[in-house]
Every structure is written in C-alpha cells, then in structure tokens.
Amino acid sequence: MKDMKWFEEMEARIPKNEVRTRFAPSPTGYMHVGNLRTALYTYLIARHSGGKFILRIEDTDQGRLVEGAVDVIYKTMAQCHLEHDEGPDVGGPVGPYVQTERRPLYMEYAELLMERGHAYRCFCEKTESEEDAGEFDRGEDPCHCMSRAESDRRAAAGEPFVIRQRIPREGTTTFHDEIFGDITVENASLDDQVLMKRDGLPTYNFANVVDDHLMGITHVVRGSEYLSSAPKYNLLYQGFGWDIPSYVHCSPVMRDAHNKMSKRHGDPSYEDLIAQGYLTDAVINYVALLGWSPGGEQEIFSMEELTEIFSMSGISKSPAIFDIEKLRYFNSEYIRAMSPETFAALAEPYIRSAVKNERYDAAAIAALLQQRTEVLTDIPEKLDFFDKLPEYDSELFVHKKSKSDKDSARQVLELVIPAFEALPAWTDEEILACMVKLAEDMGAKNARIMWPVRIAAAGKAVTPGGAVEICRILGREETLARLRTGLQKLA
RNA sequence: GGCCCGUUGGUCAAGUGGUCAAGACGGGGGCCUCUCACGCCCCAAUCGGGAGUUCGACUCUCCCACGGGUCACCA
Numbered sequence: 001m002k003d004m005k006w007f008e009e010m011e012a013r014i015p016k017n018e019v020r021t022r023f024a025p026s027p028t029g030y031m032h033v034g035n036l037r038t039a040l041y042t043y044l045i046a047r048h049s050g051g052k053f054i055l056r057i058e059d060t061d062q063g064r065l066v067e068g069a070v071d072v073i074y075k076t077m078a079q080c081h082l083e084h085d086e087g088p089d090v091g092g093p094v095g096p097y098v099q100t101e102r103r104p105l106y107m108e109y110a111e112l113l114m115e116r117g118h119a120y121r122c123f124c125e126k127t128e129s130e131e132d133a134g135e136f137d138r139g140e141d142p143c144h145c146m147s148r149a150e151s152d153r154r155a156a157a158g159e160p161f162v163i164r165q166r167i168p169r170e171g172t173t174t175f176h177d178e179i180f181g182d183i184t185v186e187n188a189s190l191d192d193q194v195l196m197k198r199d200g201l202p203t204y205n206f207a208n209v210v211d212d213h214l215m216g217i218t219h220v221v222r223g224s225e226y227l228s229s230a231p232k233y234n235l236l237y238q239g240f241g242w243d244i245p246s247y248v249h250c251s252p253v254m255r256d257a258h259n260k261m262s263k264r265h266g267d268p269s270y271e272d273l274i275a276q277g278y279l280t281d282a283v284i285n286y287v288a289l290l291g292w293s294p295g296g297e298q299e300i301f302s303m304e305e306l307t308e309i310f311s312m313s314g315i316s317k318s319p320a321i322f323d324i325e326k327l328r329y330f331n332s333e334y335i336r337a338m339s340p341e342t343f344a345a346l347a348e349p350y351i352r353s354a355v356k357n358e359r360y361d362a363a364a365i366a367a368l369l370q371q372r373t374e375v376l377t378d379i380p381e382k383l384d385f386f387d388k389l390p391e392y393d394s395e396l397f398v399h400k401k402s403k404s405d406k407d408s409a410r411q412v413l414e415l416v417i418p419a420f421e422a423l424p425a426w427t428d429e430e431i432l433a434c435m436v437k438l439a440e441d442m443g444a445k446n447a448r449i450m451w452p453v454r455i456a457a458a459g460k461a462v463t464p465g466g467a468v469e470i471c472r473i474l475g476r477e478e479t480l481a482r483l484r485t486g487l488q489k490l491a
Numbered sequence: 492g493g494c495c496c497g498u499u500g501g502u503c504a505a506g507u508g509g510u511c512a513a514g515a516c517g518g519g520g521g522c523c524u525c526u527c528a529c530g531c532c533c534c535a536a537u538c539g540g541g542a543g544u545u546c547g548a549c550u551c552u553c554c555c556a557c558g559g560g561u562c563a564c565c566a
Contacts, residue, residue, distance in 0.1 A: 058566075126564065162564055164564095189493075189494050189495090193564095196564085197564040199564080203565085208566095224560070226560095228561040229562095231495095251496090252560090257559095260559095286503095289515090290503070295505065296514090297514050297515080299515060318498065319558090323516070323517085325517055326502070326503065326515080326516045327516095329515085372529075373528090382527090399525095402525070447525050449525080451525060451526075454525060463526060463527070465526090466525045467526085468525080
C-alpha cells in the first residue's frame with residue numbers, strides 16, 4: 001500500500017467549492033432514452049449551479065466492449081448539447097477519466113479500507129452456490145473474522161482472494177436522497193459486498209465510490225435501481241472518512257407499465273429516434289419532461305431555459321412511460337418553429353427521395369410541408385403524386401362539403417383548362433384569381449372549382465397544400481395535362 | 492420470500508388540509524377552409540382500496556392490494 005502522503009496528494013487534487021456532476025456511461029455503442037435523460041438531468045444540475053459536468057467512461061466490463069463506442073458517446077453528447085468540462089478527450093485535473101486507466105488506484109484504496117477495518121480479504125470459493133441456498137449468512141464466512149496476520153500470510157502465499165466490505169452486523173444506516181428523502185435500512189440486511197474481484201479489478205460499486213470521491217463529484221445522479229445499494233455506499237464513504245455526496249436516484253423510463261425501455265424489446269434508442277425523423281432538440285425537450293416537471297404550464301423549453309429553471313425537486317419518484325405520440329407533438333412544434341430555410345435544408349433529402357423530377361422545386365415543396373409535418377420520415381409518402389400522377393377513381397371528384405359531383409367536376413375542368421391556358425403568368429395570384437372568377441361566374445363557392453382541380457392535379461384526396469400551390473409547383477404544362485386526364489375520366 | 496421504493500384521467504403531470512382537482516398529448520365534437528394540417532372553441536376521462544386523525548382529506552397516520560427495484564467476483 002502507498003504511504004499516507006500519496007493519499008493526501010490524491011485528496012489535494014480534488015476541486016472544492018463547486019457543484020460537480022458526472023455522467024458515466026458504459027461504451028455500448030448507443031444511447032438509451034433513459035441514459036439520455038439521466039445525462040441531461042446530470043448536466044442540468046451542474047449547469048444550473050454554474051458547476052462542472054464531467055464525462056467518465058466505465059469500461060471495466062471488457063466482455064461488453066464495443067469498438068468505436070466511445071466515439072459514439074462523444075458524438076451523441078455533442079449533438080445533444082451536453083458539453084462536458086472534463087473527460088477523456090478534454091482532460092481535467094482529476095484524470096484519467098477512463099476507468100480501465102484508473103485500475104491501479106482501486107487496490108490502493110481497498111487496502112486503505114482494510115487498514116481501517118472496513119474491509120477484509122475473503123478466500124472462499126466463488127459463492128454462486130449461495131443463490132441456491134437462498135440466503136447468504138456472512139456469519140458463516142470464516143474470512144470475516146480472520147486475523148489480519150493470517151490474511152496477510154495467505155495472500156502473500158499467493159492464495160486467490162476477493163476483498164469484501166465489512167458491514168456492521170447491528171444498527172441501521174440512513175441515507176438521504178434528493179428525490180426519495182431519508183431512507184433507513186437495517187445493517188443486518190446488507191451483505192458484505194465484494195469490492196475487489198479475484199482478478200484484481202474493482203466491482204462497479206467500489207470503483208464508483210472511489211472515482212466519485214476522487215473526482216470531487218457532489219451530486220451522484222443514477223438510476224433508482226441503485227437505491228438499495230446506497231446504504232452500502234454510505235458506509236464506504238464513512239469508512240474512508242469522506243464527505244457523502246448528494247444522491248439523486250431517478251426512476252426509470254418505461255415502455256409500458258411493467259417494462260423498462262430497452263433495445264432488446266425493440267424500443268428506440270436516441271440514435272433510432274433521429275433516424276426515424278425526430279429532431280434532437282425535440283427529443284431532449286420531451287425527455288426532460290419525462291419524469292420531471294417545472295410546475296408551470298410551459299412545455300417548450302430551450303436548453304438555456306432548462307438550465308435556468310431545472311430543479312431536482314421537480315423530479316418524480318415514480319417511473320414514466322415513454323409516449324411516442326407526445327414526442328411526435330413536440331417534434332411538430334419544433335419543426336413549425338424553424339425558419340423556412342432551416343426546414344427546407346433539413347427536409348430536402350426526404351423530399352428528393354420521393355420527388356426525383358428536378359423541375360419541381362424542393363424549397364417550394366418544403367414551404368407547403370412545414371406546417372403539416374410531424375416527423376421528417378412522414379414526408380416522402382405525402383409527395384408521391386409529383387413524379388407520376390397516381391391511378392385514381394373518378395369517384396374522388398365527388399365531395400359533399402364542396403357540393404362537387406362528377407357532373408360539376410366535368411363542367412369545371414372544361415372551363416378551367418382554357419382559362420389556365422390563357423393565363424398571362426403562372427403564379428399563385430393568377431391561378432387563384434382565375435378560379436375565384438370562375439366560381440363567381442358559376443355562382444358557386446370556391447370549393448366547387450378548387451376541389452376537382454386539386455383532385456385532377458394530384459390524383460389523391462389529401463395533399464400537402466391546396467389546388468393553387470399544387471398547380472403552381474407542377475407547372476402549367478403538367479397541370480394542364482393532368483386536368484385533361486381528369487376530364488377523360490369524367491367523360 | 493426478505494428488505495427498500497412507488498401508486499392523481501389512456502399517457503406526461505400540477506397539487507403539499509378547505510380548488511367546481513391545473514395544463515399538455517391522445518380521444519370525441521364543432522368552427523375556419525380548395526383537401527389535410529395549422530389555428531380557435533367545446534366535451535368526456537383521474538386522486539388503487541380500507542380504516543383512522545380532523546369541522547374538513549389527493550394532501551397526515553396505519554393496514555391492505557397492486558406495481559417496481561434489490562438480494563452477482565454485471566454494470
């Protein structure tokens with residue numbers, strides 16, 4: 001074990017007097033929605049107080065390593081505007097920020113803890129059989145009360161061992177959680193968990209406590225599945241004589257009443273949602289409100305606003321079910337709030353996937369789309385009539401609300417075709433004025449004219465825009481050709 | 492099974508002893524209108540159950556039910 005001076009130097013590196021939070025993902029190659037929310041809350045807690053947000057990579061599970069996964073994390077965090085102040089890529093005063101690179105530290109601290117009597121070596125065989133036995137009675141573990149001398153001797157002799165936490169057999173432990181309040185448990189219900197594994201690597205639980213302390217983390221934000229091990233963390237901090245951080249345990253994001261969101265069940269990850277046409281800002285905004293409430297009636301928040309008003313007191317204790325319908329709503333709100341130029345740029349690939357004909361202006365189509373698009377991937381199917389007039393039945397010309405029937409439609413098309421041919425210019429104004437005048441002449445409502453024109457032009461009942469816009473974008477020649485086709489159907 | 496946590500409309504939720512129990516999504520209806528959408532208006536729908544405490548409980552206490560978490564040399 002290192003001498004006390006070394007430990008003091010480690011302590012001296014720890015930044016004080018600032019809020020410090022950390023997001024500590026395993027590099028799995030994608031971001032769960034639940035993880036994203038945890039990362040967001042973690043980020044907001046730090047930023048709200050002007051503190052530091054730290055990224056730490058938890059890669060101790062070598063078996064689950066995914067190549068390139070760390071880069072995915074950097075990319076995703078940046079996309080989501082969750083910029084970290086310290087991390088593997090940007091460095092910082094308490095690095096390294098990758099757990100495997102911190103490996104030598106943990107044994108030192110485990111030995112320190114043994115020195116203080118809060119941990120001991122256990123030479124027993126792996127204890128998987130205990131599961132079958134049902135209960136683990138640590139009183140039967142002879143290593144628990146083994147003398148330090150014997151322990152040292154057997155270790156020196158090369159006998160394999162794990163290091164376990166020595167938990168008091170009596171009394172209770174109380175910890176405070178920012179969301180759940182004070183929770184008290186009997187120490188007798190806690191087990192002497194393994195801190196250092198047989199292979200010399202720390203368990204997740206131990207590595208976390210050591211790293212969080214050495215990195216000066218003030219608010220430990222994590223999933224509520226760790227609630228039941230929090231008392232053991234407390235005992236660890238106390239055993240070291242360290243300050244206990246604030247715990248913020250967040251309930252999970254669920255797919256339904258019984259199951260968490262999970263990739264395994266086919267639930268979308270953040271990346272999937274983006275691929276499905278959702279916008280990052282909308283996802284962030286929705287996820288922020290999934291299990292947290294600002295209290296007021298506002299629902300649309302920028303990252304700046306979230307930072308301003310975020311409070312741990314608004315985080316709810318119960319799990320929240322992910323509702324894709326509501327996310328669609330947020331997405332449509334964000335789309336509508338965009339500048340037309342931004343939307344056009346974003347929508348163009350989706351437009352061009354359906355409209356190959358370059359004569360049709362993508363920006364003009366985007367303008368029609370912006371107010372009626374919820375998710376970008378909905379776009380192509382709305383535009384299928386541009387490149388090729390669909391097959392359609394003449395029954396489509398019948399529309400009760402505009403009092404349009406096949407006879408009136410035929411009359412309308414017979415009049416509209418020559419009128420369009422004679423128009424001095426092919427603009428919205430000219431096209432509209434032309435149809436309005438026809439309506440006046442016929443003594444009919446505008447809809448009597450526009451319904452059949454739009455049907456003939458598009459060949460479908462629902463279009464992203466009215467007759468005027470559709471005709472304008474199609475261009476005069478194509479419009480006239482389609483109107484003539486419509487007329488034939490009605491003959 | 493032990494221990495811990497949770498439970499307001501279908502969903503997200505406000506609420507902290509006295510409210511006709513906010514709001515949003517979704518649903519239904521209507522208006523607007525050249526379709527759809529947008530926008531606007533209206534409607535339906537909630538305090539898991541039972542005992543208490545109290546003049547009065549969604550709010551406090553206890554019990555029950557249901558749900559979740561945890562009980563790994565996984566994180």
